Amino acid sequence: MKATRIAVRLAFSLMAGLSVIxxxxxxxxxxxxxxxxxxxxxxxxxxxxxxxxxxxxxxxRFQDPAVALAENYVPTFGCVSGSSEGQMGVHFVNFGLVxxxxxxxxxxDVLLYxxxxxxxxxxxxxxxxxxxxxxxxxxxxxxxxxxGQLFHLFEAPNRxxxxxxxxxxxxxxxxxxxxxxxxxxxxxxCDAFNPDSx
Numbered sequence: 001m002k003a004t005r006i007a008v009r010l011a012f013s014l015m016a017g018l019s020v021i022x023x024x025x026x027x028x029x030x031x032x033x034x035x036x037x038x039x040x041x042x043x044x045x046x047x048x049x050x051x052x053x054x055x056x057x058x059x060x061r062f063q064d065p066a067v068a069l070a071e072n073y074v075p076t077f078g079c080v081s082g083s084s085e086g087q088m089g090v091h092f093v094n095f096g097l098v099x100x101x102x103x104x105x106x107x108x109d110v111l112l113y114x115x116x117x118x119x120x121x122x123x124x125x126x127x128x129x130x131x132x133x134x135x136x137x138x139x140x141x142x143x144x145x146x147x148g149q150l151f152h153l154f155e156a157p158n159r160x161x162x163x164x165x166x167x168x169x170x171x172x173x174x175x176x177x178x179x180x181x182x183x184x185x186x187x188x189x190c191d192a193f194n195p196d197s198x
Contacts, residue, residue, distance in 0.1 A: 059126050073110075088188070090114070105146055108126035109129040111127075127167055131163055168181060
């Protein structure tokens, strides 16, 4: 676990440095008071099923969190909760994938886990994430999408300390009554999270 702590510290240092560079290059970001707003289209059942199946195929091996750790996914941000909206759970982030400005269903940037008693974790889904400034520069300002599903925009400043970014949560392993691609899931619980175990 010492290696994991070092990786987390390194990741935060990289994120802080990137944040300064990105803000300097792209100026001040607008904020709507909510920290994020949706650009996502309504769910299409056939398209949703295809995307969920693709995410399941890409993440099945990560049901064992040890596999995620071995593949450079680092638990970050604690257990993210949104009070009345629900929770996101624990984000295992692969910072190499976050900073590559590529969206690939087979390589999610973030794995989502729900903490369980006795320091265990249940895979609930995946999160695809790109920073908006480099994405917009490379794509003429066209918002990202994955298999036809548009991403959400999280403006800066935000609770994660990241520059403005686009994100798409795919709740492939746990149903979400708010929708397969909603940011928050009211069926996820952070009650069993133990911050001292990381």
